Amino acid sequence: MDATTSVHPAPGDGDSTPTGSIAALRRLTPYLRPVRGRLIGSGAAVLGSMVCGLMIPLVIQRVLDGPVATRDTGPLPWLLLAVAVLGTAEALLFYLRRRLVARASTRVEAELRADLYHHLQRLPISFHDRWQSGQLLSRAVSDLSTIRQFIAFAGIFLVVNSITLVLGLLVLFWLSPMLGLITLVFAAPLVMISSRYESGYQVLARRSQDQVGDLTTTVEESVLGIRVLKAFGRGPQLTARFLKQANDLRNTELAKYRLQAKLWAAILLLPELGIAAQLLFGTFQVVDGTMTVGTLVAGVTVASYLSWPTDSIGWLLAESNQAATASARYWEVRDARITVTDPESPRPLPVDGKGExxxxxxxxxxxxxxxxxxxxxxxxxxxxxxxxxxxxxxxxxxxxxxxxxxxxxxxxxxxxxxxxxxxxxxxxxxxxxxxxxxxxxxxFSASVRENVALGSPGVTDEDVRVALRIAQAEDFVDRLPWGLDTRIGEEGLSLSGGQRQRLALARAVVGKPxxxxxxxxxxxxxxxxxxxxxxxxxxxxxxxxxxxxxxxxxxxxxxxxxxxxxxxxxxxxxxxxxxxxxxxxxxxxxxxxxxxxxxxxxx
Known part of the structure; x- marks a missing residue:
């Protein structure tokens, strides 16, 4: 009802363009600064593990072109030890990465959620009149969970996997320029396919998240208003509304999966065709004597190792898009202007005020x-x-x-x-x-004492009892199973209307206004x-x-x-x-x- 509140995008009408959503994701930077060291350490750990994985095919090349080709097993123990060391290092670095990123990502999520909750408490009543509670709930829970998952996994691996692809191609070009070129030719189309996929997925991701908010609102209203629904026999009608919203969400999710399926098909097909082309080319090279078996096996092994970084592009882009959209939805609420604020130079209350x-x-x-x-x-x-x-x-x-x-x-x-x-x-x-x-x-779902003292947290039990006495509520409170400690159910529906109203009056007078x-x-x-x-x-x-x-x-x-x-x-x-x-x-x-x-x- 605050007239000075600026108008903000209604749920579902926010900026869903890729540029706007990515900008919203960048705005999380201040929350990432305190944990930047852990995130960098996590990225370095996973990159180190990927490098260890890329080095193993080079050791395999030495085994095939050395002990196997020359029938000299002298260097074999050292080469096998190198594989064991690299494998162990790869596993340990992955473990270290998980330990580093878990605390950092959950801390960012907790701070974002705390800031959002604090901001919601300070926003004017007019904002809450316009926004459905389910939309706010979905932003505070599911959207922030999506952002946390992006920080913990997708964001890091999007960078690391890209670097790994570059390093893998360099290794392939070092082993054989032709093997590297074949891999590059079959991987290049993925950039165009992924770009086209990204713009379409962005729209579907935003639609899905808004529909989740609508569905959450319906469920919340159904639970809170269950007595009214039963009394008026409106359960079937609201069920039909819920089923329609659930079906709309399902259709949107299916559209997302269809888009993902097309991308995955291309992502899986092109690298496999690249490996087949490498085997074809490499076989002729080995037969001609211009390439060793170890080089061919190492090249194919490196290309196979790059399948995960390549295959993950689509999924990582999907997660990035969802995180970008979740960020845009988060900032829609956080950018809502707080219009009722403390003055810059507040004046003290008059000591002799009488309440005119x-x-x-x-x-x-x-x-x-x-x-x-x-x-x-x-x-x-x-x-x-x-x-x-x-x-x-x-x-x-x-x-x-x-x-x-x-x-x-x-x-x-x-x-x-x-x-x-x-x-x-x-x-x-x-x-x-x-x-x-x-x-x-x-x-609220709290004790009688906590409900009465809600606006005056420093009051004593005696102050609470005086307020209950003034509000003619002390007798019925004493008859409750645990008196002041009796927990009131959600919205106080376990009490009568008169009891709830008298507790509200006690809450109003307990601070002696x-x-x-x-x-x-x-x-x-x-x-x-x-x-x-x-x-x-x-x-x-x-x-x-x-x-x-x-x-x-x-x-x-x-x-x-x-x-x-x-x-x-x-x-x-x-x-x-x-x-x-x-x-x-x-x-x-x-x-x-x-x-x-x-x-x-x-x-």
Whole structure:
């Protein structure tokens, strides 16, 4: 809802061009610097192992052209020892490479994930309103896993295998220029084939990763909303939606595999044809006496050894493309602008503050639609006073309350607490003075104590109990199996609506805020539960400055004054009885509230 947030690519609409994705991959460089030594060491180790592997055919050449050809076995033990040493060194270097790269790649993944999570916490509410949770989850889990795999394997081997191919060709040219030329002629077309493959795979990789995000969203919504789906019998419809998304993902994956299959066919065929041509040419050379058997065997062995670096090109390019796309998706979120920030020169909170809240000609415009929701709101909430904010649906009540703790920032005018513009205060300081409870009492999979103390981590058990007592929640908490230590299930669904709402109120007051902002705390409660929470509210509102969004007459009657918001402006302010007697718009709105409350009571 923050009007100043810049518009970022929607999921699936990001830069999927190879150039853009590769640039996104390059932006990971700062995360790689701390582990650069390990990565270089890992690359050097694997290159060393490949060099050892390339040297073994040269030893084989010496065996065939020496002891075998001359029937002199004197040098044979030393040559066999050389093969054993080279083989052992190859294995040890591969082991060293794995040890070096594992810690480095997982460290980069952990830092990327921590930065992403921290960034998500600081982004404005408007960003989270636009993005599906499944898309964010897929970027934080599967995309970062893809990047880690690239750092640990594909990125290193793409470089090392390329160097190995060059070194292998040099060895072949040294053994026999013609053997090297044959290998080069059959390997060259792979460059063109791989380039064409890369551009097509890039598009499919991005599509697949976005579809994974959509599928994750559907699964998450199905699990969290299982009660609603069962109650309305919508399971089959959502299952059909899930199956369609899963089938779309399957088709995209099959398209990727078809593309890979074509490349693999070429990659496997061309080197094998090259080896056949080497054998044909080499056989005639051996028969003519212009090439030794050892040279031919060494040449074919080197060409065979180069099959893995050659064959892996397609797979490594695929992994590189997926990592590049994953990086682009990662930076789509990390580049989202944080608009609600601490001021450069924050002002301290007034020592003698009493909690007066004032809206001065407040305006707010949504960045996406450009629609101005608030058009000059002027309202003062005096210290210790409770003001109920009422108005028709869509009048901007929730938006107005979000401006006090700076969940969003005004686009015109200002909001002050004790005469200080909230934008001049550190967010942490402001949110110790201003607490908020939302229409939907969100609880977390943690203990009662942790849920109540969420916004005030330094509070004691006694502070938690005082807050529970104020919110009329202490009795039912004591009846839970382990009291304050009882773990609440996901979203608190193991508790009743009234219990969840009272815990949310306890969480709002545990830090002893001067200002309390409540967004429709009695919404969606039955009559009995409403009475419980209303009783708790009377206790909670005592002695604090409170701005309460009200959708029920019972909530309005808790307030000292009522402010009517309509058309983006405050059109009337007064006591409930005064407005009821003098303002026809308020009477009409209240009658609508009564009808809604009656319908909910009957339901």
């Amino acid at each position: 809240v004032r809206f001065h000609d407040v305006r707010f415009r949504h960045s996406g639609s450009g629609r101005e929701v608030l058009r000059g709101v002027d309202l003062t909430v005096r210290p210790g006073e409770t003001v109920a904010l009422v108005g028709p649906t869509g009048s901007g009540k929730t938006t107005l309350t979000a401006l006090v703790p700076r969940l969003a920032d005004v686009t015109g005018g200002k909001v002050t607490v004790d005469g200080m513009d909230v934008r001049d205060l550190r967010l942490a300081d402001l949110r110790t003075v201003v607490a908020m409870a939302f229409e939907d009492p969100v609880l 001067q200002v309390l902002v409540l967004d429709d705390p009695l919404s969606a409660l039955d009559v009995h539960t409403e009475a419980e929470v209303e009783h708790a509210l009377r206790s909670v509102l005592s002695g604090v400055t409170a701005l309460v969004v009200a959708h029920r007459p019972s909530t309005v009657q808790l307030a000292d004054r009522v402010a009517l918001l309509d058309g983006g402006r405050i059109t009337a302010v007064g006591t409930h009885s005064d407005l009821l007697a003098t303002n026809p718009d308020y009477r009409d709105l209240l009658s609508t509230m009564d009808e809604s409350a009656d319908e909910e009571s009957v339901a």
